[in-house]
Amino acid sequence: MKNNIRVERAILRLTQEELAKRVSVSRQTINAIEADKYVPSTVLALKIARVFGKPLENVFFLEDTD
């Protein structure tokens, strides 16, 4: 699964730390998601999409291998 959290974050001028705080996880987690090292749970994915004010599909994308 791919995501464009880094881009969306840049648009809102949020740091990893600030985004992490808003969705109440650690900065490590946001970093791991951005690096495609960790697939977040549905709950966390929905929370992140809500911070960006966009539907889930605009933030997270399925890959061919998924």
Next chain:
Amino acid sequence: MQKHFLFPRQCKWIGLGILSIGILLTVFNDSIESSKIFSVKFQNSNALTRYLSCGKFSMNFENGGTVNLGDTSNDFILKSDGGFSLSTPKESSIDFTFTLQILLIVLGGLFVGFSREKNEDEFIASIRLRSLLLAVFINYLLIIIADLLVYGLNFMVVITYNLYTMLLIHLVIFHILLWKNSKKESANEE
């Protein structure tokens, strides 16, 4: 979201202390031939003391051959034909060192491995699960190797250590993974 039970954060440091004492005790105890650090002497041995010294039996297996338990003249003696003989002891001495070792290492290990992290979230929970899975694999790989290579009474030693190897392997892997992730994080910082 589904929350799993974990010990409170402070338990981690308490656990680290308990675990260190347990490991030190094990190393210290193993390095001294027939040491009896925490042995307790009983007069007029009864069913309870006989039961307790019976528990000590597995521990002294590593001496091999004839196994003598407690203080000389009493308790069980493993005869050459493999049978047990039981004599009624007038006075018996029971070594609780081994009991204490297991208690300290297991409790400490559980506290260190299963306390809340500073930023406990689903990512850390996934790291914990991954490390547990790895620990199970590595532990049983070690058992298979030991099973093929170690025979006789020495295998009892393997089984004894196996009481907490899985826990200790988990601790090591979990903290390596945590450390690697925090390192990567600072490298990727913008």
